[in-house]
């Protein structure tokens with residue numbers, strides 16, 4: 322489903338990747354680990370083609386960084402759901418409208434919008450918060466809304482960039498479990514984190530970025546897993 326082939330990437334003043342080479346299969350749950358500054362967020366941006374490799378290519382489904390056109394980008398992005406550390410909810414509208422907004426933008430018929438939003442909210446256990454504003458929710462609830470939003474167009478892949486970075490350990494585990502549930506239904510998940518406790522508790526593939534490369538690693542499972 323996703324292939325990085327000999328990918329190099331540099332920002333104007335700095336090389337971040339010199340040889341990224343790995344694949345992710347449909348249905349995989351993969352952690353992306355590595356020190357702060359190693360390039361985790363940059364790697365995720367290469368997947369949704371916010372940035373393009375300076376050499377090599379990224380292939381996602383039918384889309385390749387070599388040949389993608391600006392017109393195709395929205396179609397690529399519809400197959401990818403993204404979850405950020407800071408949630409990125411729209412503060413001027415309630416939870417229902419935060420989710421409905423995405424469907425409006427992608428041209429969903431209005432008859433379908435209500436059904437899809439209510440399904441997504443019930444999936445993360447937040448039907449009762451649909452008329453609340455984002456600032457009336459806890460961090461964990463905001464992140465559940467962000468996950469519901471990421472899922473609303475039935476993506477093939479969820480990219481989560483430090484989704485538990487602002488959350489306490491118990492809430493972090495909740496978020497991990499929601500992403501695991503989504504993965505069990507067939508959506509691939511790529512979860513960038515430097516929370517090794519979380520990684521050690523979970524049966525998942527692990528890719529580590531360091532020194533401009535990505536390698537598959539295994540961690541010793543913790544006794545609490």
Ligand SMILES: Nc1ncnc2c1ncn2[C@@H]1O[C@H](COP(=O)(O)OP(=O)(O)O)[C@@H](O)[C@H]1O
Nearest residue numbers: 332333335337356357358359360361362363364
């Ligand atoms: N927009 C940018 N312009 C220039 N350099 C950047 C930019 N974004 C990130 N970097 C640099 O690229 C490296 C990788 O950053 P990043 O992908 O954010 O790492 P991580 O997510 O693993 O913390 C860092 O050295 C960072 O300073």
Ligand SMILES: [Mg+2]
Nearest residue numbers: 361362363482
């Ligand atoms: Mg980052």
